[in-house]
Amino acid sequence: MRKIGLLAFAVLLAACGATKTVLTADKAPVLAKLDLKNVVDDKVAVTVDAGAFTTDEVLFYIPKTVPGTYSTDNYGRYIEGFKALDYEGKELTFSKLDDNTWKVSNGKNLDKVTYWVNDTYDTEGEVKDKVFSPSGTNINAGKTFMLNLHGFVGYFGGLKEVPYELSIVRPEALKPTTSLTPKVLEAPVANVDVFSASRYFDVIDNPILYAKPNTETFEINGITVTLSVYSPSGIYSALSLKDRMEKMMGAQKTFLGDVDGTKIYNILLYLSTMEADDASGFGALEHHTSTVVVLPEAMPKERLEQAMVDVVSHEFFHIVTPLNVHSEEVQYFDFNDPKMSQHLWMYEGTTEYFANLFQIQQGLIDEGEFYQRMMDKINNAKSYDDAMSFTEMSKNILVDPYKKNYANVYEKGALINMVLDIQLRQLSNGEKGVLWLMKELSKKYGNDTPFEDDKLIDEIVAMTYPEIRTFFDTYVIGDTPIDYSSYLGMVGLSTDLIEQETGYFLDGDNPFIDVEQGNENVVFIRKGIQLNSFFKGLGAEGGDIIKEINGTAVTLESIRPIIGKSFGWSPDTEISMVVDRDGKEVLLEGKVGAPTVNVETIVPVENVSDEVLELRQAWLKG
Numbered sequence: 305m306r307k308i309g310l311l312a313f314a315v316l317l318a319a320c321g322a323t324k325t326v327l328t329a330d331k332a333p334v335l336a337k338l339d340l341k342n343v344v345d346d347k348v349a350v351t352v353d354a355g356a357f358t359t360d361e362v363l364f365y366i367p368k369t370v371p372g373t374y375s376t377d378n379y380g381r382y383i384e385g386f387k388a389l390d391y392e393g394k395e396l397t398f399s400k401l402d403d404n405t406w407k408v409s410n411g412k413n414l415d416k417v418t419y420w421v422n423d424t425y426d427t428e429g430e431v432k433d434k435v436f437s438p439s440g441t442n443i444n445a446g447k448t449f450m451l452n453l454h455g456f457v458g459y460f461g462g463l464k465e466v467p468y469e470l471s472i473v474r475p476e477a478l479k480p481t482t483s484l485t486p487k488v489l490e491a492p493v494a495n496v497d498v499f500s501a502s503r504y505f506d507v508i509d510n511p512i513l514y515a516k517p518n519t520e521t522f523e524i525n526g527i528t529v530t531l532s533v534y535s536p537s538g539i540y541s542a543l544s545l546k547d548r549m550e551k552m553m554g555a556q557k558t559f560l561g562d563v564d565g566t567k568i569y570n571i572l573l574y575l576s577t578m579e580a581d582d583a584s585g586f587g588a589l590e591h592h593t594s595t596v597v598v599l600p601e602a603m604p605k606e607r608l609e610q611a612m613v614d615v616v617s618h619e620f621f622h623i624v625t626p627l628n629v630h631s632e633e634v635q636y637f638d639f640n641d642p643k644m645s646q647h648l649w650m651y652e653g654t655t656e657y658f659a660n661l662f663q664i665q666q667g668l669i670d671e672g673e674f675y676q677r678m679m680d681k682i683n684n685a686k687s688y689d690d691a692m693s694f695t696e697m698s699k700n701i702l703v704d705p706y707k708k709n710y711a712n713v714y715e716k717g718a719l720i721n722m723v724l725d726i727q728l729r730q731l732s733n734g735e736k737g738v739l740w741l742m743k744e745l746s747k748k749y750g751n752d753t754p755f756e757d758d759k760l761i762d763e764i765v766a767m768t769y770p771e772i773r774t775f776f777d778t779y780v781i782g783d784t785p786i787d788y789s790s791y792l793g794m795v796g797l798s799t800d801l802i803e804q805e806t807g808y809f810l811d812g813d814n815p816f817i818d819v820e821q822g823n824e825n826v827v828f829i830r831k832g833i834q835l836n837s838f839f840k841g842l843g844a845e846g847g848d849i850i851k852e853i854n855g856t857a858v859t860l861e862s863i864r865p866i867i868g869k870s871f872g873w874s875p876d877t878e879i880s881m882v883v884d885r886d887g888k889e890v891l892l893e894g895k896v897g898a899p900t901v902n903v904e905t906i907v908p909v910e911n912v913s914d915e916v917l918e919l920r921q922a923w924l925k926g
C-alpha cells in the first residue's frame with residue numbers, strides 16, 4: 305500500500321521537474337515484514353519492499369556470510385518460494401544466480417519480493433556446512449523465534465545504506481528482546497512490533513529473540529543490561545542467572561575503564577533441548593550492543609553460569625575489537641563477497657585473552673586458575689598448525705588449510721596477546737600492556753573510523769617499541785612457533801609437571817575409557833592419552849578392552865553403576881579387572897589407590913628478584 309502511495313507521489317514530483325528526490329529506491333526506506341503469527345510448515349513469510357527502482361536489473365541478496373562468524377554460511381539456502389512482484393501483485397520473472405542471489409530483469413516494474421524462510425536449528429544435524437547456532441535462526445511456532453535477521457531479511461543491490469523499517473507480526477504471548485530501536489507510531493497495531501534501523505548493517509547487527517517474557521534488567525556504570533532467557537522446560541529464569549552476570553559485567557566495566565560508550569547491552573540466551581531439531585552449536589556471536597548465546601539447557605547451574613561468564617565476557621569485550629578497532633574490510637563488510645582482514649590475532653585473540661585476564665585482575669579467579677587456563681591454551685594450540693603465519697591464516701580464513709585452523713584464534717591467538725602483554729610490560733617497566741594499547745587504538749579509531757589493514761602493525765610499532773616489530777615479524781606475520789617459557793620467565797614463571805587429583809574413570813568431563821563405535825558391549829581404555837595412577841598402577845594399557853570388573857561382565861550399561869560406586873572407593877579398596885589385550889586375557893589386581901594424573905602447569909619460580917615480581921604484579925593486576 306505504501307509503495308503505491310510513493311509511486312503516485314513520484315509521478316507528481318516528476319511533473320514538477322524534481323525527479324529522483326526522496327522517492328526512488330535509493331532514498332526511500334526498505335520495509336521488511338515478517339509474519340511470526342502465521343507460521344506455515346515451520347516457515348516464516350517475509351516481504352521486502354523498497355522504493356521505486358530506476359534500473360532495469362535488480363539484484364536481491366541474502367548474506368553469504370556475516371561479520372564475526374569467519375565462515376561461509378550461505379543463508380540463502382534457507383529461502384524458499386521466492387517471488388518478485390510488480391505493483392499490481394503480478395509475478396515477475398527472475399533468475400537465481402547462486403544460493404544467495406536473485407536477479408529481476410524487469411526492475412522498473414518491481415514492487416517487492418516475498419519468500420518463505422526455513423530455520424537453521426532444525427537441520428543442523430542434517431546439512432553439510434551447518435550454520436553455527438548463535439548466528440543461526442530458529443522458528444518454533446508459538447514458542448520462540450531466534451531472529452538473526454541476516455537469515456530472514458535480505459538487501460537489494462546498491463541499497464545496503466538506506467534505512468530499514470521492520471514490521472513484525474507476532475503471537476500475543478511472545479515478546480521481543482533486541483537492541484533495535486522501536487519506532488514510535490501514531491497508531492500502533494496490537495501485536496505488531498515496528499523497529500527502525502539506519503542501514504542494512506544495523507538490521508543484522510541487532511538480533512531479536514522472541515519468547516515468553518523471561519528477562520531481567522540491571523545497570524552497570526551507565527550501561528543498561530538486559531538478560532533475556534529462553535528455557536524450553538522453564539528450569540532457568542533470567543532472575544536465577546542475573547547475579548552472576550551482574551557481578552561479571554561490573555568487573556569487565558572496571559577492567560575496561562572508559563574505553564567504550566555503549567549505553568545498552570542485551571544478552572539473548574537460548575537454551576537448547578539438544579534434540580535432533582534443536583540448536584547444537586554452542587557459544588555466542590558478538591554484536592555492537594548485544595550477543596546471542598546458545599548453550600544446552602541440560603547444563604547444571606554452576607557450569608551454565610561459568611560458561612556464561614566465559615562466553616558473555618568474550619562477546620562483551622568484542623566492543624573493543626573488532627567493533628571499535630577494525631580494518632576497512634570489517635567496516636565496509638561485503639556480505640556476499642567478503643574480504644578478510646589479517647588481524648584475527650587481535651579481533652578474536654585479544655578478546656579471548658581479555659576474557660581471561662579481567663577475571664584475574666578483578667579477582668574472579670585466582671592466579672592458579674589463570675595459569676591453568678593459559679596452560680590449557682598452550683596444550684590446545686598443539687592440535688593446530690603452529691608454524692602457520694597468523695596474518696596469512698586470517699586473510700584466508702574462509703578456505704583450507706587455513707579454515708580448519710580457525711579455532712586456534714581462541715588458543716594461540718590469546719597466547720600471542722599474553723606474550724605481547726608480557727613483553728610490553730617489560731619494555732615499559734610494567735606501565736603499558738595490551739589493554740593500554742587497545743585503549744589507545746580505540747581512541748584513535750572507533751566505531752566509524754577503520755584502520756588500513758596493512759598499516760596496523762607499523763602503527764602499533766610506532767606507538768610502542770622497536771622490539772615489537774621483531775615480535776610481530778617473528779610470531780604473528782612470521783611462522784616461528786612461540787617459546788612460551790622464555791616469556792613466562794620474564795615474569796618469574798616456568799612450566800612444571802605436577803601431580804593432580806583426578807577420578808578413577810573420569811578426569812573431569814574427560815573419560816579414560818571409551819566405547820567402540822556401534823558396539824556398546826566393548827568398553828576399552830583410551831589410547832594415546834595419559835592414564836591416571838589407578839590404571840597405570842594396575843598395569844593397564846591404552847587399548848585394553850575391559851571384560852570384567854570384580855566379576856561383573858563390563859558393557860556400557862554395566863560400567864555406569866561401577867563408575868558411580870567408584871566415587872565412594874577409598875585408596876585401600878581392592879579391585880580385580882580382566883582385560884583383553886591383543887586377544888589375550890590379562891588379570892589385573894590390586895588396590896585402587898588415590899587416582900592422580902601428571903599435568904603440565906605454570907608455576908612461580910622461587911627466589912626471583914623484586915623487579916620480576918613487580919612485573920608479574922603489573923601484568924596480572926594491571
Ligand SMILES: [Zn+2]
Nearest residue numbers: 618622652655
Ligand atoms: Zn569472538
